[in-house]
Amino acid sequence: MTTYEDFAGREILPLWEGPDPVNVPMIRHWAEAMGDRNPIYRDDAAARATGRPGIVAPASMMQAWTMRGYAATVEGPDAGAAAGARELDALLEKDGYTSVVATDSEFEFHRELVAGDRVSVREVVESISPEKSTALGAGRFVTTVRTYTDQDGEVVAVQRWRLLRFRPKAARAPRPRPAVNRDNAFWFEAAREHRLVIQRCAGCGTLRHPPGPCCPHCGSFDWDAAEASGRGQVYSFVVNHHPRHPAFEYPLIVAVVELDEGTRLVTNLVGVEPGEVEIGMPVVLDWLDADPDLSLPVFRPQSGIAA
Incomplete structure (x- = not known):
């Protein structure tokens, strides 16, 4: 019988290459959406003036390059491509941990991404905590490590990603409070x-x-x-x-x-x-x-x- 301890060190996402190469239009859209006016994300000459080979991608975009997109998410992964993730989900749901919330993310960046890079990611379980009591309900913290590599297999970033999978409390939580001000x-x-x-x-x-x-x-x-x-x-x-x-x-x-x-x-x-x-x-x-x-x-x- 598989236990939570058995998942430590186990791969839940085999190496997956993002659907699109790093490209300037997506960098521009991201920078505009985030209000980031750093010229190294928008202007090739300005980026080269800093010693870079050209426009680079914001570090915060790392995950974006490997997102599957809506259609692929709805259709699900290819058969057998993420068996470990499905098995872990099944175990968590069997024990009543049906709700999820992201708690934190830590990144270690090895180099900046430039246009033309192809980013891939692999995810491995680092640890699953014993059951903890939280304000949301009893749950387990699932910590995984995502390793991002380029087209040459070189590591460009490492992300430690932590989720809380929890069993919702039976009692109804308080309704979120509206923002009351002098006008309303x-x-x-x-x-x-x-x-x-x-x-x-x-x-x-x-x-x-x-x-x-x-x-x-x-x-x-x-x-x-x-x-x-x-x-x-x-x-x-x-x-x-x-x-x-x-x-x-x-x-x-x-x-x-x-x-x-x-x-x-x-x-x-x-x-x-x-x-x-x-x-x-x-x-x-x-x-x-x-x-x-x-x-x-x-x-x-x-x-x-x-x-």
Whole structure:
């Protein structure tokens, strides 16, 4: 019978070559997304002026070059390509460690990557801890070592990656607290009284949500609040399955509801199955009392639309 100790030193990802070579367009997109203006990631001449052979990739991109992409992730690895990973997952799930959260990552970089490099990665289990008690639930810390190599087999980086695989606590976790500030405090105070209100400009009468300090139409800083009727329709929605938070029940329907008054708000739909939700479906206000200090508006189908 395989134990957790048996996985120490075991390969769970055989050497895998990333689907694309290191290339300048991806480097540029990454640097722009991260707001990194270092010219060695964007300008060949500037990079050469520092003694480099040309544009280099940010060190933080190391993992990106070996990501399989969405389609390959959904389809799964080739048969037998990651048998160790599948066996470990099966053992963890059998023991009830069905949830996962990344806890930390440590990198050791050996050299910078340049355009044309082909990066491969191999992953080996370093250790699996005894069961630990955590705020999320009882779990085990799984530490693996990923070794990144180039087209010549030379090591370019080593990553120590740690996950917590845990058994969710039976008790419902507290719902995440909203960010309450001077602009929206009135809205949450009304919600605690089961009143759905909409901020209204005292200058031009325009309704607005989310709340803000200034009317976007006339620029007035004066406002009051109008009480909403509690009726509306589904403007848009998604059904959230992952990642899971222990405070919520899944599948979780997150919707943008357009109120009869014309403003929209992000909320949850209740009392309806995901497959029954439709754009334009009439909905009515209900209330979720998450705890003594937090009540939130939710919506359910108008009577007769869905069970």
